[in-house]
Amino acid sequence: MKNNLFGKSLVTVELLTKNDVDLVFNRANEMEKLVKLKGGDDRLKNKIMAALFFEPSSRTFSSFITSMQRLGGGFIPLNNMQATSAVKGETFEDTIKVFSSYANVLVIRHPEAGFPAKATKYTNVPVINAGDGAFGEHPSQGLLDLYTINKFFKGLKRITIVMVGDLAHYRGVKSLSKLLCLFSAVKVKFVSPRALRITDDLRDYLKAKSLNFSEHEDLQEVINEADVLNVTRLKKEYLDEDLYNKLQGSYLIDLNTIKKMKKNSIIIHNLPKIWEITREVDDDPRAIYLTKQVRNGMYVRMAILDLILNS
Numbered sequence: 001m002k003n004n005l006f007g008k009s010l011v012t013v014e015l016l017t018k019n020d021v022d023l024v025f026n027r028a029n030e031m032e033k034l035v036k037l038k039g040g041d042d043r044l045k046n047k048i049m050a051a052l053f054f055e056p057s058s059r060t061f062s063s064f065i066t067s068m069q070r071l072g073g074g075f076i077p078l079n080n081m082q083a084t085s086a087v088k089g090e091t092f093e094d095t096i097k098v099f100s101s102y103a104n105v106l107v108i109r110h111p112e113a114g115f116p117a118k119a120t121k122y123t124n125v126p127v128i129n130a131g132d133g134a135f136g137e138h139p140s141q142g143l144l145d146l147y148t149i150n151k152f153f154k155g156l157k158r159i160t161i162v163m164v165g166d167l168a169h170y171r172g173v174k175s176l177s178k179l180l181c182l183f184s185a186v187k188v189k190f191v192s193p194r195a196l197r198i199t200d201d202l203r204d205y206l207k208a209k210s211l212n213f214s215e216h217e218d219l220q221e222v223i224n225e226a227d228v229l230n231v232t233r234l235k236k237e238y239l240d241e242d243l244y245n246k247l248q249g250s251y252l253i254d255l256n257t258i259k260k261m262k263k264n265s266i267i268i269h270n271l272p273k274i275w276e277i278t279r280e281v282d283d284d285p286r287a288i289y290l291t292k293q294v295r296n297g298m299y300v301r302m303a304i305l306d307l308i309l310n311s
């Protein structure tokens, strides 16, 4: 299979083909075997990744670092830009140019949508978008969610995916939904309060790509159809305080909710989760957000780095 990702940036999933996704899945499967067998190898020896995180992160930051370590590469870990020359007023453009001189790939998270795309104009090295703004994307998250779903429902045929919560501000939801357009037999049901519905641009994109989707306000209407329940956090950082307080506690996923789900379904979450899933649900075998999904994130990021950095 031809590696079309080599040397390319990954700013949006919109440019990925079904072949690209299959390539990532196959490589991630290889990474899983590699890690289980011997922890990793040296295929990214002498390659350096700069992780430039202008916004907080636990998983994305540390799994990209771990992925690089497991493949023998080096990394520049900047996850607190308050401790860098950015606070002295250095421009984003200068920062990108400087780190491009040190690194073979830049992984960028930014509070404003469009900044990873902007970075590609200032550098000749590939840029991976690690989440941009309230209305941007999170391609590696979308890919790891898709990989996780595909592990359980091979080929992604005739399954129903219910996504619930703050769908307006969830960049992982945006990337995953766009990727699902590559799988024509999948049905998606978006469940959210009116104020937090998927954005108009995403709705237009999904319609243009003929994704089979519907929008709902009542989770009870659709919960029994879910093969996959993708739960999201209300993004307090992007919400008006009054609206957040009003919506806090809505769509709570508790034992009563998951009782209505199919026995062979799965529950995923991009994390961090706050109150939207009760502690008891974590112990249900269908809840894989703290275990398999997180682990898959590392395999998928290892695959992405390998495909981008190795022809």
Ligand code: CP
Pocket (backbone or CB within 6 Å): 056, 057, 058, 059, 060, 061, 131, 141, 270, 271, 272
């Ligand atoms: N899922 C995710 O992006 O988590 P972090 O914000 O911790 O990286």
